[in-house]
Amino acid sequence: MSAILPPSKRIWWKQPLDKIELTWIAIAFVWALVLFFMMPYWHVFGKQNLSNEAYRISAENYQKKAQEMVDKYTVRTETDQKIPVAHPPAGSDVYLIARLWAWWPILELENGQSYRLHLSSMDYQHGFSLQPSNINLQVVPGYEMVVTVTPNQSGTYGVVCNEYCGIGHSTMVGRLYVVDKK
Amino acid sequence: MANPADATQRPPPEEAEERIPIMQHVLENPFLLLFLGVAIPAVFYIIWGIMEIVAIPIAK
Numbered sequence: 258m259s260a261i262l263p264p265s266k267r268i269w270w271k272q273p274l275d276k277i278e279l280t281w282i283a284i285a286f287v288w289a290l291v292l293f294f295m296m297p298y299w300h301v302f303g304k305q306n307l308s309n310e311a312y313r314i315s316a317e318n319y320q321k322k323a324q325e326m327v328d329k330y331t332v333r334t335e336t337d338q339k340i341p342v343a344h345p346p347a348g349s350d351v352y353l354i355a356r357l358w359a360w361w362p363i364l365e366l367e368n369g370q371s372y373r374l375h376l377s378s379m380d381y382q383h384g385f386s387l388q389p390s391n392i393n394l395q396v397v398p399g400y401e402m403v404v405t406v407t408p409n410q411s412g413t414y415g416v417v418c419n420e421y422c423g424i425g426h427s428t429m430v431g432r433l434y435v436v437d438k439k
Numbered sequence: 440m441a442n443p444a445d446a447t448q449r450p451p452p453e454e455a456e457e458r459i460p461i462m463q464h465v466l467e468n469p470f471l472l473l474f475l476g477v478a479i480p481a482v483f484y485i486i487w488g489i490m491e492i493v494a495i496p497i498a499k
Binding site for chain 1: 463
């Protein structure tokens, strides 16, 4: 009832804060700080919110760059769809295309070497999720995202699309190999 | 407690000269609060966001 009427004193600003209200504000504030610091924490320790580079590019031009890499460095093809496996040189730019509903090509990287991984989509928004390392990045048409990666464990990795992109989204799983340097 | 009749009377003479703190002015003015509530998110999210997106360079 008293909230509808004007305050009893004209200058209410200096009224002391009730203990319960202070506790309430303090708890909410601490929680807000926790949520805030989660973001840089996940950047530093969680392999999320990566510091990637971003560039504008057309789907056509990006496809050309990816095709160039595939033409130069294909070592074999895999699966019934004959997806090329590209083994680019250490330290170079490697390209991955996201399109409805596949990742292309299959990349074969060397353990311990750094690469500039380029990601772009030919159509709609996709999510690049490297499993089981759980490195996640959004892949957007019209933009080329570049992140520097250094594999530290050899094996076969899954590239899962984790941004809903249509009816075939759940089938959009690719592969990435990390091999030991010969 | 608050007396409803006070709402329509002028403030007592001794308070009429005391300065009202600025923060109290801000929190008492609903239209200023409305303006800040729209302008501050619009600038920090929308305008700053658009500025960042427009500044993305073209790929080589």
